[in-house]
Amino acid sequence: MTDVTGLTVGVLGGTGPQGKGLALRWARAGIGVVIGSRSAERAEAAAAALREDAGVEGIRGLDNAGCAEAADVVLVAVPWDGHGELLEALRDQLVGKIVIDCVNPLGFDKQGPFALPVDEGSAAQQAEKLLPESRVTAAFHHVSAVHLVDLSIAEMDTDVLVLGDDREATDQVRALADAIPGMRGVYGGRLRNAHQVEALTANLIAINRRYKAHAGIRVTDV
């Protein structure tokens, strides 16, 4: 199994619920975490709050460029609106690094959630196009932010589909999922099949509304 202890994971958009939740769980698993935000002050405030609330060490906050620079592996957890612009600005800092895109391009109207069309096919493929020298993967789309930050939930009952064309990179991202108790990383196909994984979040939100749940996905027979 791939060893991820000793890695530093950067979380771009780490002050949002999804990024903060994953940062918290990784830090509790003993992985070094850097929260990134547009403002270094807000990033450090979020990191300080996590250190205090959750009693974890090893989380600090920097601006997004500093976060990308400092990290070995970078999770992109920013809103879809602004996704491309941010990645373009961080191209140099992300050269050679594993980038994990967990962004779900979704719209909402009176009928609920729906998948937005993306010129490049998916958020992950947009990242791949903007970061030709990075090792882009897609994962962590379906993990409930509510469950992540709720430490009374000891085990996250969910699999994480990990997509990408670089075997070593997807293995490392799978190991980062495995590091969180209850979670399991499952290879989920090539990056060109990322659209439906991102878009499925619309279905999970519809499920959450119908069943008053925080739904996740498990893959059976694996």
Place this chain on the structure above:
Amino acid sequence: MTDVTGLTVGVLGGTGPQGKGLALRWARAGIGVVIGSRSAERAEAAAAALREDAGVEGIRGLDNAGCAEAADVVLVAVPWDGHGELLEALRDQLVGKIVIDCVNPLGFDKQGPFALPVDEGSAAQQAEKLLPESRVTAAFHHVSAVHLVDLSIAEMDTDVLVLGDDREATDQVRALADAIPGMRGVYGGRLRNAHQVEALTANLIAINRRYKAHAGIRVTDV
């Protein structure tokens, strides 16, 4: 819970692996099944084989038009190629009926499976457009045909995402999933969110290849 005993389910394309497998499981659950095929003879031969191999009553075979006519609920399990043409031809027989589309528009190349673009958005939305007087739902995309026909597998370890805009119709289709041991029908959103559920089959095929599995999906926290 919606009662589905006494229903007759028609399976268009019922001589293919997916259709045959579901027909078998439903018949074993005591639901009346009509297998449909272009040729009534091949449909009846498939039905006879299932009656004999599986020792089930209540399966017969008809041509697709006869199948659509005879059934209360109709599963569309034909190849994507020819999907629209068939439904257009059966519009009259399908008026007022619940139609379940389980078709996955997929392509394959050297890099494996991928989702095909569909003008209407998805196979299910194409069905909705071609069958304006039917109650179109989408379900049973991810069920392993290999597991369905293997009666040594008593319980199908999978959930079935059921999509549609007609609550009573999706409830009935969920009940048809619940009727198969181990299977569970879960509401999965409106029909406009069917594309990603169909396309996710490409990811499951990639998973099957990587893990030598027949992967299915479970929804957690529901």
